[in-house]
Amino acid sequence: MYKSTVKEIGPLVESFKEENLVILFGPAAPNELREVSVIHEQSETSDVPIQEGGQFQVDDQTYTVRSVGSQANANLKDLGHISIYFSEPDEGLLPGAVLIESGSVPSFKEGSVITFN
Numbered sequence: 001m002y003k004s005t006v007k008e009i010g011p012l013v014e015s016f017k018e019e020n021l022v023i024l025f026g027p028a029a030p031n032e033l034r035e036v037s038v039i040h041e042q043s044e045t046s047d048v049p050i051q052e053g054g055q056f057q058v059d060d061q062t063y064t065v066r067s068v069g070s071q072a073n074a075n076l077k078d079l080g081h082i083s084i085y086f087s088e089p090d091e092g093l094l095p096g097a098v099l100i101e102s103g104s105v106p107s108f109k110e111g112s113v114i115t116f117n
Contacts, residue, residue, distance in 0.1 A: 002049030002076065006112040008039035017105045020087040024114070026080020038108050042080055048073050049116045050098055056084070057115045058106040065116070071095040076116075 007027065012035045016022065025037040050056075050073050054065045063086075075081045075096045083097040086105050093099055 001044060001046055001117040002042070002115060003044040004040040004042045004080065004114045006038055006040050006108050006110055006114065008034070009108055009110065010035040010037050010039070012036045013038055013108070020085060020105060022084045022086075022105060022108075024076075024080060024082050024084065028079070029081070040080060040114055045077055047077075050076065050082075055115070055117050056098070056100055057113075057117075058108060059112050061106040063100045063103060063106075065098060066101055067093055067099040069093050069095040069097045072098050 016036060023037045025033055025039055027039060027041055029037055029039055050065060050068050052065055052068055056063045056065055072082050081096065083094065085093070085097060085099050087102055088099065089097070
C-alpha cells in the first residue's frame with residue numbers, strides 16, 4: 001500500500017485534465033515541475049505499491065490500475081513522482097507512468113488522500 005496527502009496543487013494541473021493526465025510529485029519537486037504537478041507527501045509505502053489490477057484512490061474516487069511502467073514504483077518511492085494516464089497514451093506507456101481505467105480524472109484539493117493498494 002502507498003498512502004500520501006496532497007500538499008499543493010500546481011496552477012496548470014487543471015489544464016492537464018483535457019489530456020487525461022495527472023502528474024504526481026513529492027515535496028522535493030523542482031520549481032519548473034511544481035506548476036504542472038500535484039505535490040503530495042508520503043505517509044506509508046510498501047516495496048511494490050502499484051500493481052496491475054490494484055486500486056488507485058483519491059479521497060472517495062476509486063479506479064483500477066490497468067498497466068504499470070517499469071520504473072513507476074521506484075520513481076514513486078524515491079521521488080513521489082509518477083504520471084497517471086486515464087486513457088491510453090498516444091506514444092505508449094512511459095517507464096515512469098501508470099495507466100488507470102478510463103474515466104474522469106479525479107479532483108484534487110489540499111488535504112486529499114491518495115492511495116495505491
